Amino acid sequence: MPHLDAAFSLARFLMRNENDARDVVQEAALRAFRFYESFRGENSRAWFLSIVRNASFTALKRQRADETNVEFDEELHSAGGLPVDPGKEIDRELDRQTVRAAIEQLPPEFREVIILRELEECSYKEIADIAGVPIGTVMSRLARARQHLHQILCESYEREK
Amino acid sequence: MTHEEIRELIHPYVDGELDVANGREIEQHLGGCDDCRRLEQRVRALRTALRKSLPSYSAPTTLRRSVRTALRREARPVHPFLSPWALFATGAACALLILAFAFFQSARASRSTLTDELVSNHIRSLLATHLVDVVSSDQHTVKPWFDGKIDFAPEVRDLSAAGFPLEGGRLDYLHGRTVVALVYRRNKHPINLFIEPAATRDHTDPAASTRRGYNLLHWTQDGMDYWAVSDLNTAELREFAALFTS
Numbered sequence: 232m233p234h235l236d237a238a239f240s241l242a243r244f245l246m247r248n249e250n251d252a253r254d255v256v257q258e259a260a261l262r263a264f265r266f267y268e269s270f271r272g273e274n275s276r277a278w279f280l281s282i283v284r285n286a287s288f289t290a291l292k293r294q295r296a297d298e299t300n301v302e303f304d305e306e307l308h309s310a311g312g313l314p315v316d317p318g319k320e321i322d323r324e325l326d327r328q329t330v331r332a333a334i335e336q337l338p339p340e341f342r343e344v345i346i347l348r349e350l351e352e353c354s355y356k357e358i359a360d361i362a363g364v365p366i367g368t369v370m371s372r373l374a375r376a377r378q379h380l381h382q383i384l385c386e387s388y389e390r391e392k
Numbered sequence: 393m394t395h396e397e398i399r400e401l402i403h404p405y406v407d408g409e410l411d412v413a414n415g416r417e418i419e420q421h422l423g424g425c426d427d428c429r430r431l432e433q434r435v436r437a438l439r440t441a442l443r444k445s446l447p448s449y450s451a452p453t454t455l456r457r458s459v460r461t462a463l464r465r466e467a468r469p470v471h472p473f474l475s476p477w478a479l480f481a482t483g484a485a486c487a488l489l490i491l492a493f494a495f496f497q498s499a500r501a502s503r504s505t506l507t508d509e510l511v512s513n514h515i516r517s518l519l520a521t522h523l524v525d526v527v528s529s530d531q532h533t534v535k536p537w538f539d540g541k542i543d544f545a546p547e548v549r550d551l552s553a554a555g556f557p558l559e560g561g562r563l564d565y566l567h568g569r570t571v572v573a574l575v576y577r578r579n580k581h582p583i584n585l586f587i588e589p590a591a592t593r594d595h596t597d598p599a600a601s602t603r604r605g606y607n608l609l610h611w612t613q614d615g616m617d618y619w620a621v622s623d624l625n626t627a628e629l630r631e632f633a634a635l636f637t638s
Contacts, residue, residue, distance in 0.1 A: 239451035253455050260459045264466055321437045327447040349442045355409050374403040381438055
């Protein structure tokens with residue numbers, strides 16, 4: 232089963248816990264198996280990741296309905312971004328736990344682009360195909376996601392000091 | 393581009409997603425704009441930090457196992473009241489299904505690796521300046537050159553009158569066997585035409601595909617497999633194939 236690690240990693244970051252990630256990957260694998268005939272492209276990894284991604288977001292939406300969580304709003308989350316203190320820079324090594332926690336604080340749409348770009352090393356085109364959004368959206372989401380992440384990481388520095 | 397427009401493009405610039413012209417413009421701007429340079433450095437620093445410390449998860453073994461079990465169950469719906477014969481039949485059907493799936497996948501995989509190999513051979517022949525072993529525009533020189541070197545006699549045609557001059561030929565290596573590569577040229581574009589005996593005597597029309605920016609045409613004629621690979625556009629490559637097969 233190729234791409235299962237990549238699929239699990241994406242689901243794990245999107246769902247933020249192992250059990251949900253397992254369920255999502257299991258479901259996505261079944262769906263991929265059933266619809267393999269309809270797959271016509273060349274990039275089977277991107278195809279499978281898009282199924283995993285969709286299954287994750289469906290599950291997240293189900294969870295959100297239970298909680299009083301806010302829906303992702305492209306405009307709201309973009310609104311000029313966060314003010315970044317020009318003095319703060321990431322200048323030393325981060326430990327894995329800090330990075331993991333920082334990513335988990337981002338909205339799922341931001342977690343998704345960060346994981347696909349930085350962990351899976353997907354191109355903007357692949358991310359656009361997986362997430363089902365235009366390349367321009369990938370570009371602006373990634374920029375904002377990085378800005379948020381930078382901010383969160385800088386804050387966790389401050390706390391450690 | 394304005395400062396604001398440049399700022400928008402810093403992320404794709406760092407990600408290597410910009411074309412050369414835009415990239416150069418960003419570079420020039422960065423030379424004179426502290427604000428943008430700080431942003432660029434920040435993005436690079438974040439990427440470096442993530443590359444070092446972003447933990448990936450690998451799929452747990454138990455998940456691997458349960459996915460495999462689920463797929464197996466999917467391929468064979470079991471009913472508690474099925475007779476042994478029906479069970480046997482569904483078992484056989486399921487085995488067939490899995491075989492077909494595996495075959496389908498391996499056919500897809502082998503086709504894509506063959507295409508990759510063809511393009512690699514094409515690129516290598518241009519890089520290593522080892523385009524031809526026998527330099528000749530004369531088909532009556534090229535064809536006999538292959539005699540005794542391979543176990544089949546390739547069709548060599550001179551198409552210079554139609555604007556595809558023959559440059560020569562060489563022996564090449566494709567999925568573990570020696571094949572013929574004829575080299576033609578259209579203006580500045582070299583065309584490698586790989587020839588090997590086909591598995592069937594069926595005739596197939598040229599089918600186009602693209603790999604890493606190169607165009608490929610594959611057809612079968614008179615028991616030979618032909619693969620034309622070039623950076624030439626597909627229309628002209630089709631014209632070449634039509635001339636060759638006529």
